[in-house]
Amino acid sequence: VTVVEHAFIHVDPERVPDFVAMFPEARAVLASSPGFQWAELHHGLERPGVLLLLVGWESLDAHLVGFRQSERFPRWRALIGPYFTADPEVEHYEPAVARTP
Amino acid sequence: VTVVEHAFIHVDPERVPDFVAMFPEARAVLASSPGFQWAELHHGLERPGVLLLLVGWESLDAHLVGFRQSERFPRWRALIGPYFTADPEVEHYEPAVARTP
Numbered sequence: 310v311t312v313v314e315h316a317f318i319h320v321d322p323e324r325v326p327d328f329v330a331m332f333p334e335a336r337a338v339l340a341s342s343p344g345f346q347w348a349e350l351h352h353g354l355e356r357p358g359v360l361l362l363l364v365g366w367e368s369l370d371a372h373l374v375g376f377r378q379s380e381r382f383p384r385w386r387a388l389i390g391p392y393f394t395a396d397p398e399v400e401h402y403e404p405a406v407a408r409t410p
Numbered sequence: 411v412t413v414v415e416h417a418f419i420h421v422d423p424e425r426v427p428d429f430v431a432m433f434p435e436a437r438a439v440l441a442s443s444p445g446f447q448w449a450e451l452h453h454g455l456e457r458p459g460v461l462l463l464l465v466g467w468e469s470l471d472a473h474l475v476g477f478r479q480s481e482r483f484p485r486w487r488a489l490i491g492p493y494f495t496a497d498p499e500v501e502h503y504e505p506a507v508a509r510t511p
Contacts, residue, residue: 401456402455410448
């Protein structure tokens with residue numbers, strides 16, 4: 310992984326379980342994109358209406374061009390968009406020290 | 411992992427390489443705390459002065475009590491605190507869908 314997409318997704322706290330149940334279907338759309346490496350989803354303890362999506366990409370362009378500018382992006386948004394209560398907040402991070410136990 | 415600590419650490423962008431080089435020493439203090447599972451460090455592409463620290467803990471109390479209320483916390487802060495340009499922003503997340511390729 311060279312780039313991690315970091316997205317705060319804002320949803321109705323009561324709909325978090327539905328979002329989590331739907332997520333594998335949306336994840337399959339992500340996972341079909343070239344340069345996709347992994348995805349994980351977390352939900353906020355202090356902010357129960359916030360889901361944290363982390364996606365490992367081979368490069369920044371794999372996300373911004375290969376995914377965002379492909380026909381996969383509207384399919385992804387069609388699945389997750391109906392849950393939004395605000396615009397997602399998306400940033401990118403570069404791993405500096407890898408996960409080590 | 412049942413809880414992920416998610417911390418935005420704000421530093422001078424020019425000191426990011428020094429922070430990264432120091433981090434293994436600070437990480438060793440974290441890692442000596444009961445219930446610690448892993449740690450990873452990322453740095454922001456859009457916000458070059460932001461480091462993202464993710465720490466896997468066995469429970470919320472492992473972080474908030476076992477670590478924060480121990481003598482390890484001042485040792486950790488003594489190492490990372492000198493780099494701060496603002497207070498860290500700390501939240502906790504619960505894994506909902508595990509990292510899968």
